[in-house]
Amino acid sequence: MTTAVIRPMIGQDSQFFWAGTAAGELRIQRCNACAALRFPPGPACPDCGALDRGYVVAAGTGTVFSYVVHRHPPVPGKELPIVIALIDLDEGVRMVGEVVDVADDEIEIGMRLRVDFNRIDDELTLPIWRKQ
Structure with missing residues (x-):
């Protein structure tokens, strides 16, 4: 489904x-x-x-300030667990984002990340974050 x-x-x-x-x-x-x-x-x-x-x-790079691993409840369109981080961008602002291709036991405070983009459809592209 x-x-x-x-x-x-x-x-x-x-x-x-x-x-x-x-x-x-x-x-x-x-x-x-x-x-x-x-x-x-x-x-x-x-x-x-x-x-x-x-x-x-923005340059699209930053550092994990904090994070949470979402395990329950299910989120429409997502496979659990979901790693969500609070990212300090190099420009000095803080942003919440989904971290992909990083295991839930691998994410850590201070990890360097870079932005990528997940095109959902013609009307929506979501920013996602990957290990730098």
Whole structure:
């Protein structure tokens, strides 16, 4: 039985991010007024309050800050266990992501990761992380 993946909510604040994943880019919101980086994206800069938003393309590398191995309950479209990490990107923001091709007993804090992209269909490409 094939089950569809859970699809993210794509709105005005995050559309640039999902357009980036479709293009093979990991995009981080950047305030055009003060240059602060922000993830997750939002409508106003948390540093200066400006509404003038842009983005930068991240290098796509980072370090595991923390992680969890999800074993239960089942997740639509996923095979268990799922390794989920909190990743400190080299640009200085933190992002949650699925780590693939790393055994649940191999993942560790401080492990270097690089982003990759999993094309689900014409409308959705998800960022995934692999050992660097």
